[in-house]
Amino acid sequence: MAKQEHTTGSMRVQRGLAEMLKGGVIMDVVTPAQAKIAEDAGAVAVMALERVPADIRRDGGVARMSDPEMIEGIKAAVSIPVMAKARIGHFVEAQVLEALGVDFIDESEVLTPADEAHHIDKLKFTVPFVCGATNLGEALRRISEGAALIRSKGEAGTGNIVEAVRHLRSIIGDIRKITQADSAELFDWAKKLNAPLPLVQEIAETGWLQVPLFCAGGIATPADAALAMQLGAESVFVGSGIFKSDDPAPRAKAIVEATTHFRDAHIIAKVSRKLGAPMTGIAMDEINQRYAERGW
């Protein structure tokens, strides 16, 4: 067998970083100072952006990729991986983020979509991508486009975990059913999910997605994070939940501990004490724009 020389950007290398982030918390930050707080609290990575989802929701207008200067400031402030968001389908924003040397790109429904039919062809990139999904079909379409990590979408900027739970249950529930299906039924599953058959067959065989599955959208408390983990998420993204709360540093630390010890109710009880008020949050019937519906 010929010796394989130094190869960058392969699927294995991209998914490898996603594997290394398992069991951890990825926090949205808008300044280098917040990035330091996140790293100090034990975050495994930070998401650099100009406004957290709760503010995007409040301000309205078009939400775009962040200023490169701001992303670079955050990269300089911490040693953990730095992620940044590009608009759905905006492959030039993704090219810019790759040129900046970010460690992961989130092709995110929280920003205003740039393309109403196509997602970014992620197979063309060296940098790994994370994409949101509300169901298994959406997750598999993103994986077929080259996503190295899937996160359940939830409803960002609400501080309300209900949508994240719905999406996680839907994705993991269908995975469970597929592992029980016979080979003939898998064709129907591929049709129903609108997903490539080989990926469906692979799930039937391995019992899990091809890439790690994390949870995002609405996590505001240590118990929320542990709930996502017990439902089967392998890590959590916390957006507005930390820096929109009264006292971000202790809450960040508590969410990290609750994620690590997600099956241990005594530890979750201990770290949930005296954290001050969480972000206020919004019920689903109070919002007029569902970000989770963006993506195709």
Place this chain on the structure above:
Amino acid sequence: MLERLGAPTREVRLPHDLEECDALVMPGGESTTMSKLLETSQLFDPIAKRIADGMPIFGTCAGMILLARDVLDGRDDQRSFDAIDIDVQRNAYGRQVDSFETDIVLQGHADLLHAVFIRAPRIVRMGSGVTALAEHQDSPVLVRSTNVMAASFHPELTDDDRVHRMFLDLVTTAHEK
């Protein structure tokens, strides 16, 4: 992988988990996060004591950083176990876009070993009691001392079980003593 090779495994999240273990693997991840969680879970001191008593331990990537004597480019408050006489530099091969996979020569084996390096640390100094078992770009990437093994890359991300076998051999030897 270790289970496949006949070695029962369990997760260690709290001090009492450690009591049931004869050997420990410190996997990849973020060394800053792991270092903090070792403190908050009150695992640092018990593990340090077990290592001093000769418990075999294998660290990959971030796990290797935690086992090193000195860490370059680490955080000031980051603690390492000083379990093996090497100095390592964090993220020395670059950011994620520079992460790579490649074939390397494994000492004592004719077949090449496929190795995956993710934001990997580089071993920049190695003491006299430490043996290099594989090298890449003139740096050792797999090393061992009496009861400690450490790798810059991730043997857990490939199907080749030779590195895990090396560790189990080290565990067997340590327990025969």
